[in-house]
Amino acid sequence: MKRRRGGDIILVIVLCVIGAALGRLQSQSREKGSLDPVSSVIAKTVNPATKVVDTVADATRDFLSGIFSVRSLRAENRRLKSEQLATALYQEKVEALQREIDELRKLNGLDSTPGRQKISADVIGYVPRENRITLSIGSSRGVIPGLAVVCPEGVVGVVSTVAPASCQVSLLGSANLIVGAMTQRNPPSVGLLQGAGANTTYIDFNDPKAEVKAGDLIMTSGFSEKIPRGLILGRVLSVEDNPELGQRRANVFPSVNLGSIREVFVLR
Amino acid sequence: MRAWRYWFVAIVGPYIAAAFQQGLAPRFTFVGIVPDFLLVFVAVFALFSSRPAATANGFFAGLLEGALAGVNLTHYVLSRTLAGFFGGAASAFNFQPNMGVAALMAAALTAISQVLLFFLAPPSGIGRFLGDTIGAAMYNGVLAIPVYALLRRILVTP
Numbered sequence: 001m002k003r004r005r006g007g008d009i010i011l012v013i014v015l016c017v018i019g020a021a022l023g024r025l026q027s028q029s030r031e032k033g034s035l036d037p038v039s040s041v042i043a044k045t046v047n048p049a050t051k052v053v054d055t056v057a058d059a060t061r062d063f064l065s066g067i068f069s070v071r072s073l074r075a076e077n078r079r080l081k082s083e084q085l086a087t088a089l090y091q092e093k094v095e096a097l098q099r100e101i102d103e104l105r106k107l108n109g110l111d112s113t114p115g116r117q118k119i120s121a122d123v124i125g126y127v128p129r130e131n132r133i134t135l136s137i138g139s140s141r142g143v144i145p146g147l148a149v150v151c152p153e154g155v156v157g158v159v160s161t162v163a164p165a166s167c168q169v170s171l172l173g174s175a176n177l178i179v180g181a182m183t184q185r186n187p188p189s190v191g192l193l194q195g196a197g198a199n200t201t202y203i204d205f206n207d208p209k210a211e212v213k214a215g216d217l218i219m220t221s222g223f224s225e226k227i228p229r230g231l232i233l234g235r236v237l238s239v240e241d242n243p244e245l246g247q248r249r250a251n252v253f254p255s256v257n258l259g260s261i262r263e264v265f266v267l268r
Numbered sequence: 269m270r271a272w273r274y275w276f277v278a279i280v281g282p283y284i285a286a287a288f289q290q291g292l293a294p295r296f297t298f299v300g301i302v303p304d305f306l307l308v309f310v311a312v313f314a315l316f317s318s319r320p321a322a323t324a325n326g327f328f329a330g331l332l333e334g335a336l337a338g339v340n341l342t343h344y345v346l347s348r349t350l351a352g353f354f355g356g357a358a359s360a361f362n363f364q365p366n367m368g369v370a371a372l373m374a375a376a377l378t379a380i381s382q383v384l385l386f387f388l389a390p391p392s393g394i395g396r397f398l399g400d401t402i403g404a405a406m407y408n409g410v411l412a413i414p415v416y417a418l419l420r421r422i423l424v425t426p
Contacts, residue, residue, distance in 0.1 A: 008319050008323065008353070011320050011323055012323055012349060014323070015349045016345070017325075017340060017350055019327070019331070019342050019345025020342050020346075022331070022341045023342025023343070023345070026340070026341045035338075036341075038331070038335060039334075039338070039341070042286075042331070046283065046290065047290075049283065050290040052287070053288060053291035053292055054291040056275065057292060057295060124290060124291075125291075125336055125337070127292040127302075127337040128294075128297070128300075129302060130337050130339045132339065134290070134336065134339050160338070161338060168338035235388040
């Protein structure tokens with residue numbers, strides 16, 4: 001009995017050592033912006049099953065909601081179709097203006113703005129505790145670490161690690177994510193937005209007199225090679241002053257409701 | 269208990285639990301508390317297995333959970349391996365497994381693994397962490413009841 005218990009403890013120690021070694025391998029791969037081989041194999045093996053589970057869950061939910069709200073769904077469908085036509089016209093105009101901006105930048109010897117290409121992706125995993133989501137696209141579709149991930153409501157997060165067919169996204173609430181941000185004012189106040197847990201972010205302004213008030217819209221500043229300017233990050237909840245550090249801090253509530261998103265876009 | 273059934277559950281169970289964790293856990297979120305299907309499986313499977321088997325099951329659950337969530341593998345592997353070990357060690361008490369025991373086991377292992385995670389990667393807010401841990405332990409305990417019924421039907425029914 002004693003020998004068996006000793007054997008069990010040795011097994012625990014061996015497995016813990018393997019775990020530590022795998023963690024080290026993961027950290028080394030993450031520094032290079034890629035997924036470690038073990039995580040990559042696991043993701044490739046489990047993701048197809050996750051997609052099946054996701055599809056079945058969606059189908060069940062849609063079926064049940066369809067039974068109880070056929071009439072309102074029909075009306076909504078008609079309204080959405082007309083809105084889609086109006087959006088298509090607007091989108092053409094935006095693209096023409098964007099092309100004009102790019103040509104003017106080119107004439108001035110500047111590179112074109114980032115985030116022109118939208119790559120659609122499904123959310124195939126969500127870990128609220130770790131402020132991460134997994135997307136169904138990876139390096140095979142041109143995704144690289146640092147790209148912004150958005151949905152119609154605003155910025156969801158930033159790509160952190162990439163595998164060939166999937167990628168991990170650090171959400172705005174993630175403590176290790178820092179994004180250049182600014183207020184939607186004239187002139188705008190610029191600072192750095194940082195995560196502090198789920199649905200909690202803050203922006204530090206180095207200017208203690210920065211013009212910012214509760215309710216202000218916060219957007220990306222565009223001081224980045226990969227994240228374009230003007231993407232909605234959230235709204236200011238409250239403003240705090242720190243006279244000792246000469247800083248003003250605004251607590252920002254992210255605009256994206258993470259629990260409900262299923263489809264997102266990666267901006268390349 | 270037929271050996272092939274046992275091995276089938278040991279191999280396929282964590283795989284299905286991982287798929288559920290990725291696909292269903294966000295939909296099952298209740299007042300901000302997310303269920304942990306892998307941990308529930310580790311706890312219930314420990315009732316039907318030996319200590320080394322439960323430990324190994326905990327190791328693979330931690331590996332799957334850490335890899336899929338893209339979080340530190342060391343933290344998850346260590347916490348789940350030890351949770352599996354403690355789950356397997358509980359068989360030394362010679363109690364008769366039932367739904368109540370399965371629920372208590374899942375709640376206890378959730379608490380143990382969360383406490384281990386607390387020391388490996390200290391969270392920013394202790395109050396919130398404690399609230400989440402208690403909530404997750406209760407939620408996982410409830411989820412363990414149908415999982416126990418299913419595993420009992422597969423593993424024990426002649």
